[in-house]
Amino acid sequence: MSARTDVKTYPGFFAITLLCMVILYAPLMVVTVYSFNASPSITVWEGLSLRWYADVFTGPESDKFKQAAFNSFSIALIAATLATAIATASATAIVRAGRFRLRLPSLGLITLPILVPEIVLAVATLIFFNSIGFTRGYMTILVAHIAFCIPFAYLPIQARMQGIENTYEQAAMDLYATKAQAFRQVLLPLMMPGIISGFLLAFIVSLDDFIITNFVKGAGVETLPTAIFGSVKQGIKPNIMAISTMLLSLSIMMVTISYFLSKWDNTK
Amino acid sequence: MTDDTQIAVDVRDAVKRYGDFTALQQISLGIRDNEFFTLLGPSGCGKTTLLRMIAGFEDVTEGAIFLYGDEIETLPPHQRPVNTVFQNYALFPHMTVLENVGFGLEMLGQSKAAARTRAAEMLELVQLSQFASRKPAQLSGGQQQRVALARALAPAPKVLLLDEPLSALDQKLRKAMQIELKHIQRETGITFIFVTHDQEEALTMSDRIAVMSAGELQQLGAPRDIYELPRNMFVADFIGDTNLLEVTVDEVTECRAACSLDGGLTLSCEAVEGVRKGAQVHLSIRPERLVLSETATGADSLRARVLENIFIGTDIATLLVLDNGSEITVRTSNSERGSKRIFDAGQMAFVTMERGAARLLRD
C-alpha cells in the first residue's frame, strides 16, 4: 500500500481509533477490574481479592446462580448441537442440490432471523407458544434457542461448503463409495472445521441470549442472563461482576477457538 | 480383430441434452475390451459429457449405454466396474496420498491393511512411494496427476476413464507419461478410454480413435486410417497438417478419379465412394507426401513458385504458390536433405504427390 493512501496518514486517525477502543472496551475493563475488588461497593477500590468469586459459588445467591448456570449450559449444549445438525443438513442440501427454483429463497429464509430485530422474534415466538398452548418453562426456552441458533450455525458451514468442489463426492462414488459413505468419509471431514465453528458460535449465542429467553421462559426458570438481570434490578453487587467476568472469558475463549477453526485447514 | 472380441462399452444411439442444448448428438460406438480408445475433439465437443455418462454422473437423455452387456442406467456409479481420472484430479484433500490410493479398495470391503499394501504397490508403479504420507496439496501438478492415476488403477477396474489427464504437464513429462500410460495399459489389460484434444497424443497412444466435433462423431478408426484416410474436411483439417485444394471431379473410372483445379490444372487420385462425377469437393494432401523436383516427373506434377522455407526441427516446410494462385505446403524431412533438393525462395519447382497420397473428402 502506498504511503499516501495508507489510512494511518489520515488526520485524526490515532485519536479516532483510541476513542473507539475506549468506548468498546472501557466498560468491560471496569467490570473485569472491579470483580477483583475487596470492597462490597462497586465504585470504591479497596484492594485485590477473590472474595466475590467465592461469593458466586457459596454466597446467599449461589443456589439461584448454580441452577441458572446449569440451565444455561444445558440449553446451550443441546440447542447448539441440534441447530448445528440441522444447519449441516441444510447447507449440504442448498449447496449441493444444484440450481433449484427455491434455492435463493431457502438461503434467505435460513439467514433472515439474524437480520430481524430480536424483540420481534421474541414476541413472535411468545405468541406462537401461547397459540399452541405450550406451557412456558425449560422446554420453551430450549425450542426457541434451537430455532434462533440455526442461522448462526449455518453461516460458517455454508462458507466452508462453498470451497468444496462436488467432484470430490463424485470421485468417492466412482471409487465404489455409496452416497452415505461419500458423505461420511469425504464431505463431512472437509466440512468439519465449519461445523465446529458453527457449533461454537451457536453455543455462545444461546448462552448469551437475554431478550428471547426473557419472553419465553416460565416462572421460576432462569438462565444466567435472566438471573443476572433479576439480581441487578435489586442493585448491582460485585458478585455480578465476577459472574460477568467469567462469562466474558468463556466467550472470548470460544470465539477465539471458533476463529482459529475457521482458518484451520485439514488439507495441509 | 476377431469377431469374438468382447465389447466393453457399447454406446447405442446415445443423446445428451442439457435443457434445449444438445451436447451430444445421436452417437453409437463400441469400445472393445483391452483397447486403448481415444475420444479426440476440440474443446466443448462433448468428450467429458460422454465420459461422465459412461461413469454414471450424467444420465442418458435418449438411447442407451451398455457396460459388458449391462444397461448402464441400472448401475449406480459405485457399482460400475469403472474408475475415472478426473480432469481436475479430485484427490481428497484431507487424506494422505496413501489413503487416497487405498480409498477405492477400502470401499470395496478390503481390510485397511490389505488396502494399504496394494496402495503402496500402486504408488511404486507411478514412482511416488516417497510421497505416500503427504497431502495432495503438497505435491506438484504432475505428481497429483500420477496419484490420481494410481488411485483409479488400484481397484483394478475393467474400464479406466481418463479425462485429459496429461493436460497440466510440461512437454517432456507429458511425453514420458504417454509412454508410461501406454505401458500400464498393455500390462494391466484394462480398457482405457482416454480423452484429449491433442491430436498428436491421440495418434501416438491409441488403438482406435473417435474424432468428435460439436457433439457429433466424425470418424472412428485406427490412428493410421484417421490420418491417411480422413472421411471429411473436419477430420482432415483437425488431424495433422494438410493441404486442402478445391477440385471438380471430371471423370470416375474404376478406382481413379480425374479432377480439375481452377486455372485448368488437373490431377488424378483414388476415387472415394460417394463422390461422383461433377462433384465439387476438397482434396486433402499431407505435406510430407509431396515431392519437389526441378522437372515434371509425371502427368500429375504441378508447377509452382517457392515463397519461403521454414525450418521446423526435424523437417523443412516449403511454402509454394501454384500457377492458379493456390498455396501449397511441402514438407521435406531434414534427414533426406542430401538426396532431395531444397529450393530457394523465388525459384520455380514441380510438385508431385506420392501415389495414393491424395484423398477426396466427402465434406
Ligand SMILES: Nc1ncnc2c1ncn2[C@@H]1O[C@H](COP(=O)(O)OP(=O)(O)OP(=O)(O)O)[C@@H](O)[C@H]1O
Ligand atoms: N451441466 C451442463 N449444463 C449445460 N451445458 C453443459 C453442461 N455441461 C457441459 N455443457 C455443454 O456441453 C458441451 C460439451 O461439454 P464437455 O464438457 O463435454 O466438453 P469437452 O469436449 O470435454 O471440452 P473440453 O476439452 O474443454 O474439456 C459444451 O458446450 C458445454 O458448454
Ligand SMILES: [Mg+2]
Ligand atoms: Mg472436458
